[in-house]
Amino acid sequence: MTLDTPTVAFVTVLVVCLQGGILTALWLIHRDMRGIGFWAVGALVVALGVLGAFLRSDSLPSAALAAANIAIVTGLTITWWGVDAFFGRRPGYGLGLAILAITATGVVYFIVTENSRARIIFLLGIFVLMAGLRLYSLLREVTPGTRFSQFLTSMALGAQAIYYLVLATTVFSLPPVEKPLAQVPFFGWLFLIPMLLSIVVVFGIVLLVNQTIATRLKESARRDALTEALTRRAMEEMAEHELARSRRHDLPLSLLLLDIDHFKLVNDQYGHAAGDAALRQFASAVRGCLRREDVFGRLGGEEFCALLPSTAVGGAAQLAERIRQSVANLAVEAGGNRLSLKVSIGVASLGDHAGSWDELVNQADRAMYAAKRAGRNRVIVGNAEPASAEQPG
Template identity: 40%
Template sequence: MLLDVRTAMLLTSAITLVLSLCLAFTVRQSRRPAALASRLWALGTALQPLGWLLLGLRGHIPDLFSVVCGNGLICLAYAQYPRALAAFNSDQRPSQLPNLLAASTLVPVAFYTWLEYNVQMRTVITSGLLLALFVLTLREIHRGAVRALAGQHILAATFAIGAGLLLVRMVFETVNPAPLTSALAATPMQSALFGYAALAPVVATFAFFQISSDRQRLELETLAATDPLTGVLNRRMLDQLVAGLLAESRRHGRPLSVLLLDADRFKDINDAHGHHVGDFALRALVHAVRELLRPGDLIGRLGGEEFLVVLNATAESEAVLVAERLRASVAALDLRQDDARLALSVSIGVATLSPECSDFNELVRSADHAMYAAKRGGRNRVVSGEFKMRQAMLDSTTAD
């Protein structure tokens, strides 16, 4: 049994109208940065009922409204979805390219409605432009897929099915020996496409708001785990992650080292240039350190200008070499304020897992003692716990 196309259009209009009304209340409570994306998505959904209503009234109202304006509104509606996702992905005002593609339907649709009546060409052209909009939407879904979230899979599947139907429709109508003579003709292809059009906005909107919810949850998780100024781990999350690394190191007999970095004379930078410059210097320090770390290494902020780097599967001798590279990288930073170069350097203490230093607090304490030894030694240098112990033994022997 084939679906009556006019009935399908009017049904789609009713469904999208109810959906758009629901979205109107939801979008009012959206918070930035998702507000613009939600408004664009709601706009796309709100334009559809009017477009489908005009198409469904073909024969009862002038073709200017039913054919030209109806097709134009449907294309404009679907143009808002890639724009909404672009705004969601980048939190910036999206490109007008989808709107331009949607507007470009008006001329050929008008031409093949009045000057050279041809339903087949009108169908192929509008399907092609809608297909281009679906491809843009799929590109934005892929661009925003930072994690394998269920909402992204549902949204991608919804638009992929629609793109497939449009592609089949284009090819079918191009080679069909008995082309459409009326846009309201009931054919299997028409029934499949308009049945999809009735369900797709509901499924896609559900998936979009699922993605929004997942994004907010991930943002809250990130805020709870990271330092807001520098973006590195906070002390609580660092404790949790290092506990797992310590247990793994003991189980497999692998070394683990920590580096405690403290910015030298950082108070002088704050006093001379202000805290905003100090914040800039800390972010630059973190960036320089991260550039030299491996994917499995951790960095967290202990407080103030103190940072802790955790080097998994790294012996003390290798950790000292890493610390030297970090120290040199920070010292080489060309930071300027009012044409004056900011002198930024770090003192680094190194400690490695050992029978005498077997838990996280002891490791941090040992690295802290070594770091203060580096401060006393003139700053901008690296001191390891082993070197500090050897120096203490040497001092004791000399005293004897």
């Protein structure tokens, strides 16, 4: 049993149009997510190109065939741009336009010279390139929450590249004829392979979007909505991980406990909107002083903490002083007024007097209140002194 050209054409156009419809619906549902619009438009352009390529065989002129071939590559290029956009990167517009220019030149040349065999081999080479570019963009950043969908889609793209490469080699090995693809053994059935792989790609994209949304929701539950610092519970989870790593590798670990001085007065005198603005700017100033590996969290109200992996108490104290100065330089706008903030910081380090997260927090807490008692707006390094009953604000 063989598949004739009209059957192959009908099935191909139907599948590609369905894929375009699925991606368009996905974009309409998640219009706030970058990249999906590229995928939807790209799939629809590919569908138009495939339709034009098959219709041309009996009724359309050579110019329409050239337009159809270029449309297919244009659609693939747009979907490649969509991968980069989805992951927050700037799409490679320059390279994409260069590929389209080369494609247009090659297709027109081979049509004018009536060399169908060379045109098909040339296009298959472009298809291999586009599959490779999408594969590279997809795997540039593999995140735990989307690892499965990224690998699934990448496997389908890799299989597509191999298929097109093998097909190009097969066409090259056959004698020149007017319709070279018709000479490929079992081509009607073999043509189903890229369609099935494209279905896997679309399924992978849908899964990637869903996993990305789930990851973002999970991450948002771990972060304070106002300051984007980790919540207390998330901070405790990260702390247990860092404590275990520090003990396992015998590495130092320090904690900063930060409390904004007289913050209640900001809310009382200027309102909660001013207080929220102050908290956001405070958190931004602290993050600007931290390293990428440091962990920043909000324990509640105006109290924050920063966990410093691989940092001894001396380095932690120096960082705390930089944070104090950075906060002191802030100017918060509130109803036409400019507010200044001050912060008291307690420093504690993993060691003889702090072997667990609770002990580390308690030691830093005592140091922070010692800074309050000493006049606020200062850094105090913790020790083993017992906690005082006095807890100034």
